[in-house]
Amino acid sequence: MLSETQEERKMAEGEEVKNKQVLFRNYIDGFPKESDMYISTENTIRLKLPQGSNGVLVKNLVLSCDPFMRLLMQKNDDSGLFGCYTPDSPITGYGVAKILDSGNPKFQKGDLVWGMTGFEEYSIITETESLYKIEHTDVPLSYYTGILGMPGITACAGFYEVSTPKKGETVFVSAASGAVGQLVGQLAKLMGCYVVGSAGSKEKVDLLKNKFGFDDAFNYKEEHDLTAALKRYFPEGIDIYFENVGGKMLDAAILNMRIHGRIAVCGLISQYNLAEPEGVKNLMPLIYKRITMKGFSAFDYLAHYSKFYDILLPLIREGKIVYIEDVAEGLEKTPAALVGLFSGRNIGKQVVVVSRE
Amino acid sequence: MLSETQEERKMAEGEEVKNKQVLFRNYIDGFPKESDMYISTENTIRLKLPQGSNGVLVKNLVLSCDPFMRLLMQKNDDSGLFGCYTPDSPITGYGVAKILDSGNPKFQKGDLVWGMTGFEEYSIITETESLYKIEHTDVPLSYYTGILGMPGITACAGFYEVSTPKKGETVFVSAASGAVGQLVGQLAKLMGCYVVGSAGSKEKVDLLKNKFGFDDAFNYKEEHDLTAALKRYFPEGIDIYFENVGGKMLDAAILNMRIHGRIAVCGLISQYNLAEPEGVKNLMPLIYKRITMKGFSAFDYLAHYSKFYDILLPLIREGKIVYIEDVAEGLEKTPAALVGLFSGRNIGKQVVVVSRE
Structure with missing residues (x-):
């Protein structure tokens, strides 16, 4: 994990850095096991978007373990909503991330966003329609994988x-x-x-x-x-x-x-x-x-999520609702955290903290 | 079956007449059989309401065989809608009937009605909330057990x-x-x-x-x-x-x-x-x-049925919709007609004609 200063330098130089990833092994039946995923440190990534990209390059901060991810671990041929993971590619899911480079006018370098990302240190996200800018930072950032996600x-x-x-x-x-x-x-x-x-x-x-x-x-x-x-x-x-x-x-x-x-x-x-x-x-x-x-x-409701924020943000700020998270520290904890959802090991919303910025 | 003149005389004299009935034998499991019902001619009825009754005495004309009646043939203890039949009492269901005597100001002698009645020649109906007056008689009366029922x-x-x-x-x-x-x-x-x-x-x-x-x-x-x-x-x-x-x-x-x-x-x-x-x-x-x-x-919609009549009656009159009935002639055909619903023997809406007035 690079410091922010090191990162800035690598970005300026467009240099390649190591990119730790949680890779999917192969399609499964039954309960997921930790060994259905594996951690790789072999991938590298240039901290600059390729010329002409209209996606964004992000640094992932908090990743979200959600039950629906199990459904992406099997071959789905008939599905209106889910695709499925690709063996030896990073698993994907919801997360909170910081924009390092943007080819999309909606997002600027330094913006915090939540939405679909890869389970890795850095991701290039091309489907930016499912990425939402974080406007309120007086609440924990991890909330954007949970109560505000x-x-x-x-x-x-x-x-x-x-x-x-x-x-x-x-x-x-x-x-x-x-x-x-x-x-x-x-x-x-x-x-x-x-x-x-x-x-x-x-x-x-x-x-x-x-x-x-x-x-x-x-x-x-x-x-x-x-x-x-x-x-x-x-x-x-x-x-x-x-x-x-x-x-x-x-x-x-x-x-x-x-x-x-x-x-x-x-x-x-x-x-x-x-x-x-x-x-x-x-x-x-x-x-x-x-x-x-x-x-x-x-x-079906993501596009109108701000109307729910109007309800939730005041309740959070006034302490009228609480939200319990189960925090795993480090990307390499993802397989255990995700698998734990299905044995009920987690207490509250399961998140994985990849980086504290 | 009495002629209308005979009936009139019996009514005037308050005399008892024979009342053929379809009686329920006992609670069942599995497919209903004809022998789960039996025809009795032993019941008699006075063709006049008892003093002080606020119900109606009707002559049943057309009776309706509907799948939900199977559910009344078993003991139901937890049900928001259905009761169940009583052994050795007439089965009940929807039908079209003529009012012979009324203790209820909503109905007059001679009115045609549809709603819940007994499977017998004559019935005394006390729950008149589920009885609806027939206003349109330019369509077949039996339709009030089907397309208009x-x-x-x-x-x-x-x-x-x-x-x-x-x-x-x-x-x-x-x-x-x-x-x-x-x-x-x-x-x-x-x-x-x-x-x-x-x-x-x-x-x-x-x-x-x-x-x-x-x-x-x-x-x-x-x-x-x-x-x-x-x-x-x-x-x-x-x-x-x-x-x-x-x-x-x-x-x-x-x-x-x-x-x-x-x-x-x-x-x-x-x-x-x-x-x-x-x-x-x-x-x-x-x-x-x-x-x-x-x-x-x-x-849940019976109380507002007239709004559906506004749609259906013109369509029926203009021949824009057709309605096929499977007509069994005679009350004693009820067991076979009702049981036939579950083997798919009927073609179209199954009705039993008890009397053509």
Whole structure:
């Protein structure tokens, strides 16, 4: 890792520098392992954009480990949203980065941005439409991979727009201490909803109740009958289920939904590593309870993200919402951090700090 | 069956008459059989309301066999919409009837009505909120069990309100020659959509293409790979799936949906007779294609049914839509007619004519 002064000199001279990378090994089935990625220090990069490029050259500062990245580790032939990784190329995902050189008038040298980047020290980004300039730097930069990045937009869009919540309604959030869930729960509380979350450890359940202010929370691993568990927490039923996990939890939640209930389908993390997904059987209540189940993606809301910032920034500044991150230090920690998402090892939003500028 | 004159005399005298009934035998699992119902001629009824009743006494004219009735033949403990039948009591369902005596100022003797009634010659209906006066008698009375009754409201609500269709969109309708499907397909064609239907016989497929004007149609029983079949008919994908069957067809349809597609979940007839429903596995595309899957019921739209009449009545009168009925003559044909829905024996909307007034 170069100092800023060394970097400046290399940039001025257009010299090549070492570029540590997290490379993808090969397409997988089942749970990802650390060995599905490998660290390479062999790549070098000139700290100057090639002549005529209209992309940007960035230095990556914070990278984001998100569950959707698992889906890019398998061959996808039919997908409206995801591509897939290329073996022996760097994995990609969301991150916060600093512009070192720009061929695009939207970005200037020194700008901080968030968006899709490579998991490496330096990246050349040509698809600059999915790069957003960071205007507010009085909050932690890492927040732009979380509460002010894709997960935050996901939480806001999924809660306010997809779930159409009303004060007094009952809300269930699964994977509730995760990057999206912790925020959904707090937004729902601020709206005056009754909120219960599920998570996979006592520590996370405590966090939900004591740190994020959920009305209640439970450890799904300790419940042999999820339908009965939900009935216990929602004797009158669930108005909104913010769905992050899928499978048995979805089957149990549908049975506990109220009439005209809404299921915002944000993620199905319990299914990502299965060769064949579990079948969801309880679809009849969709009809007799007139339930709406709506899949959504932050993708459709990214262009309008500033309206969510108008909600989130004051709440963050006034301390009315908190955001917990699980910080791994160093690019080489990426494989363990990413794999940990699927065993639930992370507490809160998983980030990797590559450089502190 | 009494003549109208005989009936008038019996009514005047408040005398008891025989009342043939279709009685429910006992709760069932699996496919319904004719023997799950039995005909009784032992009941008698006075052709006058009891003193102080605020219900109505009706003579049933046309009765409607609908798939949801199967759900009333099993013990339901958790249901937002359906109750269940009582052994050795008449089955109930939608029908067209004539008021013989009324204790309710909304209805007068001689009025024709449609709504929930008993499967018997004469019924006393106390829950008159689900009874609607028939104002237009220039169309066949039986239509008020179909295109102008619950199935028609289901089709209009499900198509116009739940599916939010646009001209030029692609629409797939399953069970497309049934009471609801045939109408959905025609409404979609009138809106300028491309419409394909599935049904379970060559005769029905011909009807879809030649009588109802679907752009194309296929026999699902002849397709060993429903996903491939749908891909053939919708190479660019499906915008709207009007879901009447569930199970494997739903799994195949989800894989063929376009981005921002809508699935209006009207019925899941393939699942009603299974001890355990088939699991639907392909839920991931709900997220990456941002699909909305919305269960609905005519129940929520009955109060505003007249707005659908404003659409349907002119179309019927001008011959711009057709409606095919499968007419069984005589109350005693009910068990066979109702059971036939689940083997697909009926061609079009199944009705039972009890009396031609």
